[in-house]
Amino acid sequence: MIPGTLLTFSLVAISLFNTILLLWLGLTLWLNADRRGPGVVVATSGFLLAGAFFVSHSALLLSESFVLARSNTLWLAVASTPVVLLPYFWYVVLLWYNGYWSPGGDALRRRHRAFVWLVGAILLAGLASLVLLGLPYLPGLGRITAWLWPVREFIKTPILHIPLVAIGYPLYILLCVALSLDALLRPGGSERMLGKAAQARARPWLGAATLLLLLVGILVASAVVWTVSHTGEQGYYVLTPDRLRVIGRYDLLIATLIAAVTVLLGQAMTSYELFTGKVLPRRGLARQWTRALWLAGGYGALMGGALVWGLEPVYAVLLTALLMTAFFALLGWRSFAEWEQAMRQLRPFVASQRWYDALVASPAAGPQPPDPFQALCEELLRTRVGHLIPAGPSAALVEAQSYPAGQAPSPALGGLARQAAEGAPLIRAVDADAYGGATWAVPLWREQGLIGVLLIGPRRDGSLYTQEEIEIARSTGERLIDTAASLALSQRLMQLQRERMAATQILDQRTRRTLHDEVLPLIHTAMLALEAGQPREAVAQALSDAHGQVSNLLRELPPTIAPEIARLGLVAALRKAVEVEFAPAFAQVTWQCAEGAEAAAASLSPLAAETLYYAAREVVRNAAKHARPERGAGAPRLTIAASAAGGQFLVGIEDNGPGLKQEPGSGQGLALHSTLMAIAGGSLSLETIPGRMTRVQLALPLPGAAEADDMRA
Secondary structure, three states: OOOOOOOOHHHHHHHHHHHHHHHHHHHHHHHHHOOOOOOHHHHHHHHHHHHHHHHHHHHHHHHOOOOOOOHHHHHHHHHHHHHHHHHHHHHHHHHHHOOOOOOOHHHHHHHHHHHHHHHHHHHHHHHHHHHHHHHHHHHHHHHHHHHHHHHHHHOEEEEEEEEEEHHHHHHHHHHHHHHHHHHHHOOOOOOOOOHHHHHHHHHHHHHHHHHHHHHHHHHHHHHHHHHHHHHEEEEEEOOOHHHHHHHHHHHHHHHHHHHHHHHHHHHHHOOOOOOOOOOOOOOOHHHHHHHHHHHHHHHHHHHHHHHHHOOHHHHHHHHHHHHHHHHHOOOOHHHHHHHHHHHHHHHHHOOOOOOOHHHHHHOOOOOOOOOHHHHHHHHHHHEEEEEEEEEEEEEEEEOEEEOOOOOOOOOOOOOHHHHHHHHOOOOOOOOOOOHHHHOOEEEEEEEOEEEEEEEEEOOOOOOOOOOHHHHHHHHHHHHHHHHHHHHHHHHHHHHHHHHHHHHHHHHHHHHHHHHHHHHHHHHHHHHHHHHOOOOHHHHEEEEHHHHHHHHHHHHHHHOOHHHHHHOOOOOHHHHHHHHHHHHOOOEEEEEEEEOHHHHHHHHHOHHHHHHHHOHHHHHHHHHHHOOOOOOOOOOOOOEEEEEOOOEEEEEEEEEEEOOOOOOOOOOOOHHHHHHHHHHHEEEEEEEEEEOEEEEEEEEEOOOOOOHHHOOOO
């Protein structure tokens, strides 16, 4: 034990602090890593090796019988092994994290390939030197000791009274740190999504930790040089109390710097998901790290004082029990407080939104329910800007929302919807200028595919979004779009039903009125004329007028199916409608009919075929009315493609116009036909890129597709 109660207490407290945190970080990294590849193995081994070193360091500090002498020199050399290994481990970990082994890390590999082998060779030489310094003092090695003696004497060769091995260590540290900083400042590629952003976020933390490790290496080398130059005596090392106090001060400073490095790495690993391969940090892991800090600090101070000041073992055990009890009581209290906070944040999303009132009638006067999207952005995400934009079939049913309420209209998704549909990332970076101040996009999904995108900007406090927050935001966005789409569909179905009922009543009343007021009097007049023996011409005229009235009534009745579709087929009828009604509006109309498309269309039911026909006709009518390309973009063009794929009949209609604009009252026709398509079991999906194009895809399931899917399942 180092003389000096306060010095020993500080050393033991910091040593226990480092032991707990380093072991916690090593186990947490291993258990939470996405993929336990070589980089994770090396990083975990580094944390655990450093933790094991501080285990032995604490035991050494509390040992009453330790003497630096010939019998335990080898064990000191073995205990010093982590000090030699960790700089190289740090260098390799930073190479791995910055993309040395990733496909985009060619430049980093070219710069560091030779250095990896060079520093590895220096490491092996250093480990061999530690062993050689202890081997000559071990009994029973005989001739092996004699062979290795010249090598041992060489590494002990003094230069300016300093052994060669003590000079080589700081140079080795300096080389590892310089190479680590180069890997940090000029990283390679990254296989992780948002890998570049993660590297940029982690760079200050890793740079600070690397510089502190450089200072640790310099202090270790200085301590070794001071010890060798002041205590060497014929192969023995005699440490007086005064010299032990000097070494203790070196040890305290080094342990404190390592504690600072540990805190930096722990904060980065839990706040930025450093090394674990996760995209976003998790709130729970950051909270656990904070609790580990309190536990390590409290336990180190409490137990260090108890052991240094000679507290009896029974009281040390009781003190530990009290500490653990208090810690878990506080943990339970914080968990309950966090649960209450989570419930308060959840309340706007589970409260009634009075959808029934909106469905059957106008909402009653009184306090309105909280807006879930505004609550999501304001309370949970604490973002500066947010946009909830529907995509696919939902785009024709749901209006986009923005936060703060009343700000500029939501931006068009453009190609972002297609990019999001090609994969299913949790979150992706976007250009703030192109997407209304948003910097992140969260794709929203359901079983049928992409239904929208949640765009969010930076947080008001500048912090990162957590894994839990983005997952809640994604689930909430999907629920909001699904609910709004269901409500819109139900409202339009009820409106259609009301209109159909009103039309039926009007038609029925008109039919009754016509039959009662016009047809029946004509027939009655003809009958009276026949009974009176009037000329046949008058009777024939009355019957002819009655026949005309009945014919007009029959023509005004709604047909069950379009005659053109029944006679020509769906694709041919649509082609004829475009050529006759809308061809003058376009400079070019291109048809792309895949093989088997017409046969697939013929298998659709008459109602489904009629629904798709009128929906496609409405889309072409909109294109003819609005698809005027911007100046310099060329003449208006229309492309219509029909195909059968995935158990569906698909009709895609694309124009090169300026894209759809969100205007009050616009899109009512598409909204109506998207509802009718949904009733028929299909969908209407819309994609628009401002200034470039609008694409609408109509899809209807083919007969037998569901049964085929069930059989495959």
